[in-house]
Amino acid sequence: MTWPLLSLVTFLPLVGALFILVIRGEEAMVARNARYVALWTSLITFFLSLFIWFNFERGAAGFQFVEEAVWLPDLKLVYKMGVDGISMPLVLLSTLLTPLCVLASWDSIKHRVKEYMIAFLVLETLMVGTFAALDLFLFYVFFEGVLIPMFLIIGVWGGPRRVYSAFKFFLYTLTGSLLMLVAILTIYFYTGTSDIPTLIEKANLPAGWQLWLWLAFFASFAVKLPMWPVHTWLPDAHVEAPTAGSVILAGVLLKMGGYGFLRFSVPMMPQGTDFFVPLVFLLSVVAVIYTSLVALAQQDMKKLIAYSSVAHMGFVTVGIFSLNQQGIEGALFQMLSHGVVSAALFLIVGVVYDRLHTREIARYEGLAENMPAYSLVFMVFMLASVGLPGTSGFVGEFLVIVGAFQASSWIALLTASGMVLGATYMLYLYRRVIFGVLTKPDLKRLLDMNWRERLVFAPLVALVLWMGIYPASFLDIMGPSVELLVERYQTALQEVETPSLLALVGG
């Protein structure tokens, strides 16, 4: 590599944001220009990130596109970026969803457009940075920085209870992250390095410490993911955030939690991970079953999808902590798939919300009659969310259950029941909104999707089908990195005997 592709992808949106910042003039003109600058910036960023996809060497497990520069000399901190098979797809997910978000907010955001677009571009920089950072402190800066734009997006452009939701989101996540900060400092202090590749290879933290460190990281990632019982910020934030905000929240921000487990908890604290596996399984199973049931009872479309996200993230944690090749690959695949599918589902809600300004399920009926294209797109993503074979959702959930079966057949059984429940609430939602007789007069006047909306959904539909029909093009990328992760984990465990939580509880 001759030029720093990753940094370019990371910071190009920031440059775009600066451009928008200096736009002056009449309000309508500023809004128009801001929209176009944001769209082009995010499109070029996506285009550049495709180079990462194509130039990524398949079959290599280590980090690629690594860049390094001195950042904070007195702390010996470096600016180090790089991606491996685990983080690369997530980087692309972020760069893909941002232009779609800009497009989706084209007409629906009417006031403070300039600031809105700036917030989204800054958010993109921080998201890509989070996945590409290879230094503990750099990671933390990006990871935590995400809170600022997201807080503003929910609080300024959100729904009626936006203030409450924005605060809840911010304070929940901040508390978790700050504990992680102490853990990061401890790791840095103990090992003398904040270099992630070195730490992944061999952190050698004392087993007694690992339990505490693991818990501190867990506090952050579990809130972010979110896991039951710290998931309660998510339905609030989703419901109140503007459509594009929910898309980014569900599509990318939740993945930071899963990514964190894979990048930090499992490789750096193997004994801690081993110790807490039963706890994670327990929480995940509760999440899958309980939140699915909660989703079934929702009256608000966004809330329903929000709860379904919690359930799907339960699959992710089961997959990660089954700690074998299939489970982790499944979890990663599920994260990608959920990133696309839930983002699309929120966009789908956004389409009718822009027209009718309500998300109440009971207000809708029989949309199939006058919105056929909409119904079709809705169906694709609904089925993908349910996990129908041929869609991306199936591959992820299947792999997770295969992985979980190797860890414990009971866990696999309970998790699989989530798939059934998932089908129930999604089909129930679809039936109420799309089928039935169209009687309400205001619904009859609704127009089908316009070209801009179709343009937003086209790549997502294609992606869902591609991932479902030929998952190998994604699994090939993850495979080697995941294999290395599992191998290192097993070696680390063999070296030291660890106490087990189950033994502790049982005896």
Added chain:
Amino acid sequence: MTTDIGNDLLLILPELVLALAAMLLLMIGVFGGRDKVGGVLWLSVIAVAVSALIILFSPGNREVAFNGLFIVDSFGNFMKVLVLLGSGATMVLSHHFIKREGMALFEFPVLLLFATLGMLLMISADDLISLYMGLELQSLSLYVVAAIRRQSLRSSEAGLKYFVLGALSSGMLLYGASLVYGFAGTTSFQGLATVFTDMTAAGDAPSIGLIIGLVFLLAGLCFKISAVPFHMWTPDVYEGAPTAVTAFFAAGPKVAAFALLMRVLLDPFGSLVSQWQQIIVVVSVASMALGAFAAIGQTNIKRLMAYSSIGHIGYALVGLAAGTEEAARKRHDLSGHLPGHDRRRLRLHLDHAPPGRLVEGIEDLRGLASSQPLLAFTIAVFMFSLAGIPPLAGFFGKLYVFLAAVESGLFTLAVIGVLTSAVAAFYYLRIVKLMYFDEAEEAFDKPIPREVSLVIAVSTLAVVIFVFIPGPLTSGAEAAAASLFGK
């Protein structure tokens, strides 16, 4: 004992410039009449700038002047530059304020100059006597400044409160100093350091009188930095004093007093770590907790910022408590306290910020984002920075402080610190919420004066850009800390 008086004078050149300028300006004010206020103010700013430049271009070697009363080192120079920056910026910002509020008295800038001079002397004190002199010069000027609006009941009350409580703390400090002198036989910091090192080396426990002296000394200093439980005066004085004065209080004096505290604890009492560390830990935890929880209920912005500053003093003390454990790894704590200075700078904007009318209740900030977007953006940036959210400068302050704590094994302190900072984030966010999420009831009408927007722009940029080029600031802090520890 021979001293080269020429060399001594050269060493105190920055202080000399300030002292002469202050006296000269006093004369100009007295004989020049009432209309010279603006000129006196700008000349004071120039004096501060000249003094800062002299410090910046001085070599920063460790040198002692006036038979060990006065010390110059890079730690002192660094802190002095911070103090001068803070003082200069507040003076610039107060220009419009004093005109509007009928405070256009030439004594105001002159008193600020004397206070600044006092701070520089505090930072450079190398003896308990010169420490007290610097402290009193600063405090006496500030007592008057706090009450400078004679007609205002609140201002007079603030001045009186400040005076009575400040005098009490000075008394305690003096009492402590006399006890230390009585039991150690010297007031010089170098002498004290030798005595205590020998004592520790011989394995003797310090006598009970000495400990009491140390405690009194600490109490007096904690008073000056408004650490819990000696914080009571801060909210009242901040609220009552004229806004320009509050801004000044928040900037320089805290830095100077903290520098003094660091020097006293690490230089002469450096070998008595075990005696004072627990005090600092307790004070720090109490300050962080009180700062975070008490600020939640505040509706007056000056009181809110007063509690916020109490909390931040707590964080700075974490650094101090941690920096004591092991000689080898001490260098970070100063850097930790450093962005604290940025924080103080914030407060000065906030207090000054909406010049259209006086902002008192935080509710008045409602809807600022639509009427004054630039200002709202600035305040928001500072609020996030204060809350310690990366990538803003405030985050790095916390990073250094907590790193220092973790390195010293003070895990409990670090965890308490992060938890209180999450609580504190709530009220910083509340201000952002008011500005951005709520609609304005009435708009701020007046535009911001040019010099105010310049200061605001520069400091905002500093907070935002810090993540990209932290080098100059941190290396300065490191050199400074190294000179304090690394003897």
